[in-house]
Amino acid sequence: MAVAIGLEQAVREASSPPLTTVFARALSQSFVAFQPIVSYADRRVFGFEALVRSNAGLLSSAADLVAAAESLGSLLPLGRTVRGAVARAVPDAPAGALLFVNVHPHELFDPDLASPDAPLSRVANRVVLELTERAAVGRGPELCERIAMLRRLGFRVAVDDLGAGFSSLDLLADLRPDFVKVDMSLVRRLDGDETRRRIVGHLLALLRDLGTPAVAEGVETAGERDALLALGTPLLQGFLFGLPGPNLVAPSSW
Ligand code: G
Ligand code: MN
Numbered sequence: 001m002a003v004a005i006g007l008e009q010a011v012r013e014a015s016s017p018p019l020t021t022v023f024a025r026a027l028s029q030s031f032v033a034f035q036p037i038v039s040y041a042d043r044r045v046f047g048f049e050a051l052v053r054s055n056a057g058l059l060s061s062a063a064d065l066v067a068a069a070e071s072l073g074s075l076l077p078l079g080r081t082v083r084g085a086v087a088r089a090v091p092d093a094p095a096g097a098l099l100f101v102n103v104h105p106h107e108l109f110d111p112d113l114a115s116p117d118a119p120l121s122r123v124a125n126r127v128v129l130e131l132t133e134r135a136a137v138g139r140g141p142e143l144c145e146r147i148a149m150l151r152r153l154g155f156r157v158a159v160d161d162l163g164a165g166f167s168s169l170d171l172l173a174d175l176r177p178d179f180v181k182v183d184m185s186l187v188r189r190l191d192g193d194e195t196r197r198r199i200v201g202h203l204l205a206l207l208r209d210l211g212t213p214a215v216a217e218g219v220e221t222a223g224e225r226d227a228l229l230a231l232g233t234p235l236l237q238g239f240l241f242g243l244p245g246p247n248l249v250a251p252s253s254w
Helices: 002-015 019-028 062-072 075-092 105-109 121-126 141-152 170-175 194-210 222-230
Strands: 030-039 044-054 098-103 127-131 156-162 179-182 214-216 235-237
Touching: 019 030, 019 062, 019 075, 030 075, 030 098, 044 062, 044 075, 062 075, 075 098, 075 105, 075 121, 098 105, 098 121, 098 156, 105 141, 121 127, 141 156, 141 170, 156 170, 179 194, 194 214
Parallel strands: 044 098, 098 127, 127 156, 156 179, 179 214, 214 235
Antiparallel strands: 030 044, 030 235
16 A cells, blocks of 8 residues: 555656646746625625635645645745735725735744835735634744734734634634634535524624624525624625635625
8 A cells, every 4th residue: 555655656756847846837827816805784895805826727726825835835935925916906906995815824924024114014004914823833922922013014913714623712812803704614504504503693792792893704695695694794705795806896796
């Protein structure tokens, strides 16, 4: 068995370019897609989440790009590329709309992120940095200090993917985020599942009690939308309102 895997790997490595080359190509052909976040009650675009993609055949999704960057130690160049693209797009955003940008835990300590002269820092008051625990990154005072410093630059902060994987409730206490993004795994089939509805209902009540606005992610159906509205979540994101796209535009139908 071990021999078969070893051979398989050898064949793959012999017949394809090294990951560094594939990643460099993917990064050079990367772009940022924007997905609307809507304030449904007043049919207003509240903001957009910036999602990295690549036109290169390999490593075209955000997940693949991030995984390759993690294994190559290239998270900082990837993050800088994304942040630069978002900064260039901000002037095209509708007035008042916020740009939500995913930040890998390792990127938090990139000097470029915290530099007042970095392109994104200049528009920090339009930007919400989305954080997940994801990797085992120090959660001590240095993380809180870093977040405090980024806030002094004008950035706001969101805890991403709450309710899934690595985003635990103690992040809410540690970071006291400006927004929380409720993971799509909790949103899915919310309308047809009483238990799920109770869990999300209590989670939203907790966030209201903390004074933290929630964004529900991954809304795909009118049923999920209506269940979320009934539970009191006005900020919604998902394929129902718009796919990630190249332009910062309001959804065409809602
Ligand atoms: O982890 P994070 O929340 O940043 O991931 C966002 C991802 O979810 C993006 O890749 C985006 O394309 C995807 N996404 C956005 N809206 C929906 C949706 O309504 N349904 C599903 N299945 N995926 C979505
Ligand atoms: Mn996100």
